[in-house]
Amino acid sequence: MEIRKAADADKTAVWKIIKEVIASGDTYVFEPETPQAEMLDYWFSPEKFNYVAVNGDDVVGAFWLKANQPGLGSHVGNAAYIVSSAAKGKGVGRRMAEYSLDEARRLGFESMQFNFVVKSNDVAVNLWKSVGFEVIGEIPDAFRHRTNGMTNAYIMYRKL
């Protein structure tokens, strides 16, 4: 598996993964019905640094990095990650997590903040804790989980 900068040619493969991820309505805020164009405009918006994890010709995961705030708050980074269903449980998320923290340092970020980690998303919460993130806040009833209803979200943070 290799991680590299995303190219325009990766967009269709990234959309396929996004579509899978949002279909379940249990981890990401985007409605399962969000159209491809809207989703790709968001995922590849100009202020983001975009990466993909590839296995041969297959895109198995993707993530982006950006500043969490403009101006006087721009030293804190933010990121989002997706893994294809076929590649789940194979360490793709962890590889992207570690790579992205190094890359965030390289880009000059001093810390990383996740604004919205669904509390019941154990895989994500445990992954982030295992690479040094702490829960610094909890938003009550932040997420309309498709099967469990109103669910809290964590705000997670670590210094770089």
Added chain:
Amino acid sequence: MEIRKAADADKTAVWKIIKEVIASGDTYVFEPETPQAEMLDYWFSPEKFNYVAVNGDDVVGAFWLKANQPGLGSHVGNAAYIVSSAAKGKGVGRRMAEYSLDEARRLGFESMQFNFVVKSNDVAVNLWKSVGFEVIGEIPDAFRHRTNGMTNAYIMYRKL
């Protein structure tokens, strides 16, 4: 003092207040040098509901409301507020705060979240606490305060 929806004709007056507010670099993340066009594009971006507080012909304050997250998180509102230096200490902030909470309810939001209240901004922190907000998280070194250096930011929240 009256609060009403903002019109295109209010933009120049709103910019004057934003410019004053960001000049000090002690409460808002925007660089004091942020250009007018960039700032107004942000303040009046299409997903926002914009309001102004007026005293006769003078715009003395402004605020906006929007969803803090898309899709499955869109029931949580978010907002930002500015008061002109000439109108400070005259209850404009409190009037806008109370009005905005009613308006957020009317728009269907179930709660309100502020993602970035500079911890040393006592006027704001105390105002929000006095109208029912709680600190639900604290971001270490989130803000490069122009005079005090690295400063924490609060995440504040209340149900509506």
